[in-house]
Amino acid sequence: MKNPPFNYHRPASVDEALALLTEHGDEAKVLAGGQSLLPIMALRLGRPEHVIDIGAIDELKSISVGGGITIGAMVRHAEAEKSAEVAEQTPLITAALPYVGHRAIRNRGTVVGSIAHADGAAEMPAVCLAIGATMHIASSTQTRQVAAADFFQGFFTTSIEANELLTAVHFPAQSTSAGSTVVEISRRHSDYAMCGLACMIDAPDGTIVSAALSFFGVASAAVRATEAEAALVGKAPNNETFAAAATIVSNTLAPDDDIHATAAYRRHIAGVLTRRGLAEATSQIGIRA
Numbered sequence: 600m601k602n603p604p605f606n607y608h609r610p611a612s613v614d615e616a617l618a619l620l621t622e623h624g625d626e627a628k629v630l631a632g633g634q635s636l637l638p639i640m641a642l643r644l645g646r647p648e649h650v651i652d653i654g655a656i657d658e659l660k661s662i663s664v665g666g667g668i669t670i671g672a673m674v675r676h677a678e679a680e681k682s683a684e685v686a687e688q689t690p691l692i693t694a695a696l697p698y699v700g701h702r703a704i705r706n707r708g709t710v711v712g713s714i715a716h717a718d719g720a721a722e723m724p725a726v727c728l729a730i731g732a733t734m735h736i737a738s739s740t741q742t743r744q745v746a747a748a749d750f751f752q753g754f755f756t757t758s759i760e761a762n763e764l765l766t767a768v769h770f771p772a773q774s775t776s777a778g779s780t781v782v783e784i785s786r787r788h789s790d791y792a793m794c795g796l797a798c799m800i801d802a803p804d805g806t807i808v809s810a811a812l813s814f815f816g817v818a819s820a821a822v823r824a825t826e827a828e829a830a831l832v833g834k835a836p837n838n839e840t841f842a843a844a845a846t847i848v849s850n851t852l853a854p855d856d857d858i859h860a861t862a863a864y865r866r867h868i869a870g871v872l873t874r875r876g877l878a879e880a881t882s883q884i885g886i887r888a
C-alpha cells in the first residue's frame with residue numbers, strides 16, 4: 600500500500616528540526632530509518648500530517664566514546680553493529696544488534712529510532728534497561744536527560760514529548776569483570792522474539808555483585824526481573840544459582856498470551872533463557888580484563 604499524503608520536511612540541523620517540531624507538534628512524526636514509521640503509515644496505523652526527516656543532520660551521525668558510548672540519532676544499526684568502539688565499551692549492544700530484523704533493515708534502521716519506537720518485543724529497549732542507558736532529549740527551549748528506567752512508559756510509549764527529539768543515547772561502559780549476552784527464541788531468525796533476554800552479570804572474585812535480567816517480547820514494554828536479579832547477588836555464578844534464578848523468573852514474570860505464543864510457554868522459555876543467558880555471560884568473565 601502507498602503512504603497517505605503528508606508534508607515532508609528535511610531539516611539540515613537539530614535547531615531546524617526542533618523548530619519544526621515546535622511548530623507542528625502533535626501532527627508531526629520524526630523519520631529516522633523509516634523501518635517502523637513507513638510500514639505504520641502504509642498500513643494506516645498512523646497518519647502524521649508532517650514528517651520530519653532527520654537523515655540529513657550530520658551532527659546526529661556520530662558514535663562517541665567517553666565514560667562509555669554515546670550513539671547519535673542517525674547512527675544506523677549496521678554501523679553500530681560493526682563498530683569496534685561499541686564492541687569494546689558495550690559488548691551487550693554488539694550482541695543484540697544481529698537479532699534486529701534482517702541486514703537490509705539494519706542498513707536503514709537506527710539504534711535510537713528503535714529506542715524511540717519502544718516496541719516491547721524489540722531488543723534495544725531491553726538493552727537500555729540492562730545497561731542503564733541515559734536518553735538525551737532536546738526541544739527548542741531545553742535539553743534534558745532521562746534514565747532508561749523512567750523513559751519506557753508502556754506500549755510504544757516513552758517520555759518524549761511531541762515537540763522533542765531524542766538526539767542521542769548514552770550507554771555506560773561495561774565493567775571489565777562483567778559478562779553479557781542476548782538470547783532469544785523466535786520462529787525464524789530476524790523475526791521479533793516470542794521471548795528474549797538481555798543479561799549482564801558482574802562477578803569479580805567469584806561472587807556475583809550485580810546482575811541485570813532484562814526481558815523483551817513478554818509484555819507491552821521491556822521489563823527487568825528484579826526479584827531474580829536480587830537473588831543472584833552474593834552467590835557464586837554456577838548452575839545451581841542460575842537454576843534458582845530461572846525458577847523465580849518463571850514464577851514472577853507475567854507475560855501476555857498472543858497469536859505467537861501462550862503466556863505459559865513464554866514463562867517456560869523465560870526460565871530456560873535465564874539459565875542459558877547467565878551461563879553464556881559468565882563464560883565471558885575475565886575475557887575483557
Ligand SMILES: Cc1cc2nc3c(=O)[nH]c(=O)nc-3n(C[C@H](O)[C@H](O)[C@H](O)COP(=O)(O)OP(=O)(O)OC[C@H]3O[C@@H](n4cnc5c(N)ncnc54)[C@H](O)[C@@H]3O)c2cc1C
Nearest residue numbers: 629631632633634635636700708709712713715721722765
Ligand atoms: C520486517 C521487519 C522486521 C523487524 N524486526 C525487528 C526485530 O527483530 N527487532 C527490532 O528491534 N526491530 C525490528 N524491526 C524494526 C527496526 O529495528 C526499526 O529500524 C526500528 O524499530 C526503528 O528504527 P528506525 O530508525 O527505522 O525508525 P523510524 O521507523 O524512522 O521511526 C520509528 C518511530 O520512532 C520515532 N523516532 C525515530 N527516531 C526518533 C528520534 N530521534 N526522536 C524522536 N522520535 C524518533 C518515529 O517518529 C517513529 O514513531 C523490524 C522492522 C521490519 C520492517
